[in-house]
Amino acid sequence: RDSSSEWRCRAKLAVRGTPEKPLIGLYQEGTHIVQDIPECRAHHPSINYAIKLLKQGISELGVQPFDEDAGTGELRYVQMTVTTYNTSIPVAQRYEQARVQVSLVWNSRDERSKNSEKLSLLQEFLWTNGGPRSNLHVIHSIWANFQTSTSNIIFGHKWRHIGGEADLWERFGGVDICLDPYSFGQANTLSFNSLLHKLIKYVPRGSTVVDLYSGAGVIGLAIAASRKCRSVRCVEINKMSKLSFEKSASRLPPNLGCTITWHNTDASAEPIHWLEGSSVAIVDPPRKGLHPSVINALQRVALSERKAFKAKSSLTKVKDEKRPWILRAREPAVHVDSTIMEESSGIWPETLIYISCGWDSFKKDCKSLISNEAWHLENAHAFNFFPGTDRFETSRLIKFEDSQEQSLMNISVAHGFFSL
Ligand SMILES: C[S@@+](CC[C@H](N)C(=O)[O-])C[C@H]1O[C@@H](n2cnc3c(N)ncnc32)[C@H](O)[C@@H]1O
Numbered sequence: 001r002d003s004s005s006e007w008r009c010r011a012k013l014a015v016r017g018t019p020e021k022p023l024i025g026l027y028q029e030g031t032h033i034v035q036d037i038p039e040c041r042a043h044h045p046s047i048n049y050a051i052k053l054l055k056q057g058i059s060e061l062g063v064q065p066f067d068e069d070a071g072t073g074e075l076r077y078v079q080m081t082v083t084t085y086n087t088s089i090p091v092a093q094r095y096e097q098a099r100v101q102v103s104l105v106w107n108s109r110d111e112r113s114k115n116s117e118k119l120s121l122l123q124e125f126l127w128t129n130g131g132p133r134s135n136l137h138v139i140h141s142i143w144a145n146f147q148t149s150t151s152n153i154i155f156g157h158k159w160r161h162i163g164g165e166a167d168l169w170e171r172f173g174g175v176d177i178c179l180d181p182y183s184f185g186q187a188n189t190l191s192f193n194s195l196l197h198k199l200i201k202y203v204p205r206g207s208t209v210v211d212l213y214s215g216a217g218v219i220g221l222a223i224a225a226s227r228k229c230r231s232v233r234c235v236e237i238n239k240m241s242k243l244s245f246e247k248s249a250s251r252l253p254p255n256l257g258c259t260i261t262w263h264n265t266d267a268s269a270e271p272i273h274w275l276e277g278s279s280v281a282i283v284d285p286p287r288k289g290l291h292p293s294v295i296n297a298l299q300r301v302a303l304s305e306r307k308a309f310k311a312k313s314s315l316t317k318v319k320d321e322k323r324p325w326i327l328r329a330r331e332p333a334v335h336v337d338s339t340i341m342e343e344s345s346g347i348w349p350e351t352l353i354y355i356s357c358g359w360d361s362f363k364k365d366c367k368s369l370i371s372n373e374a375w376h377l378e379n380a381h382a383f384n385f386f387p388g389t390d391r392f393e394t395s396r397l398i399k400f401e402d403s404q405e406q407s408l409m410n411i412s413v414a415h416g417f418f419s420l
Pocket residue numbers: 184185186212213214215216217218219235236237238265266267268284285286287357
């Protein structure tokens with residue numbers, strides 16, 4: 001490891017093998033063979049400790065790890081999420097003495113299924129040996145997820161909180177964020193905080209912001225709290241993230257003077273609607289990158305900005321929308337701050353901030369965005385989310401500017417540092 005202060009703080013790991021010799025780790029590249037990683041140098045040491053406890057519990061209680069071919073067994077996967085936000089210990093010790101939220105993915109329909117007694121015993125084992133009365137209090141909380149599907153999808157739809165505190169809080173970008181196990185969570189707390197620190201400075205004060213692919217709204221909330229924005233709209237497809245967003249939003253300082261909304265919808269269904277009224281667009285898509293409809297909308301709005309008369313004819317269709325499901329998706333699922341939303345038609349993004357975790361998809365999206373002279377790339381920063389390994393996994397923060405003139409076609413990477 002190149003730095004003692006940077007570890008992965010969220011890990012999803014497969015559980016395979018036998019009760020006597022459980023394997024907990026990642027798939028070897030290109031296979032479904034699980035590589036056991038008992039002392040993973042990239043993971044937070046508290047995750048490694050929790051894995052050790054879990055293995056002991058599996059062996060002592062005879063819990064059957066999942067057999068992917070047969071579809072049998074009890075424990076399929078485990079997700080470990082670290083919180084470094086323990087205010088009962090000094091700040092300097094918080095990162096190292098982190099606690100872990102353990103989510104057990106159980107191979108049954110729900111907690112009434114016949115193998116669920118073992119789940120309760122495993123929960124008790126973890127709590128007795130890693131909870132507040134143990135020698136080393138490492139377990140923050142325990143969740144169960146029920147999954148019987150034969151697909152590769154890790155989590156099922158049913159979640160149950162079965163031990164410890166229900167809510168796990170972390171500090172990101174200067175705000176309290178509730179990290180529920182069912183919402184997307186950034187895997188490297190320190191690197192993500194560095195990214196946010198940089199990103200926030202790219203948002204001019206007083207902006208109207210849309211945060212597409214927002215998850216539980218970490219980026220949108222951090223911006224709302226620090227940039228005196230007029231509005232921040234978060235757009236996310238996972239309806240479960242609404243709960244996490246609400247909890248985090250409830251801890252924002254009062255009287256921010258910013259209207260903050262969270263919308264549960266597919267960002268690719270009606271991207272023009274979300275871009276209208278936003279002076280800054282932030283996109284943080286999954287590894288596969290932006291949907292073509294989002295790229296297309298970003299190209300069109302940037303060009304329309306310069307050719308206002310064209311915008312009218314090509315973009316006003318959005319306003320005349322009559323389909324009820326589209327209109328429903330536009331309504332906020334969560335609305336923070338009582339300020340009435342200002343009419344902001346005629347405003348289109350001049351700044352686009354792209355956070356990428358997929359290098360190949362980003363290259364493709366970037367090429368499309370700059371290809372018709374709508375955008376030019378202004379700055380790029382790389383953050384190492386998997387330090388100390390030779391695995392090439394980074395997150396990149398890229399800022400595009402609306403090309404005000406045709407001559408701005410050249411790409412300028414002012415602070416590009418992509419070395420690992
Ligand atoms: C890389 S995560 C980023 C989440 C968030 N920005 C954060 O930092 O926590 C991508 C998010 O996009 C969401 N997502 C995937 N496809 C989507 C779509 N078509 N429309 C809206 N959100 C989508 C996922 O559920 C996930 O929460």
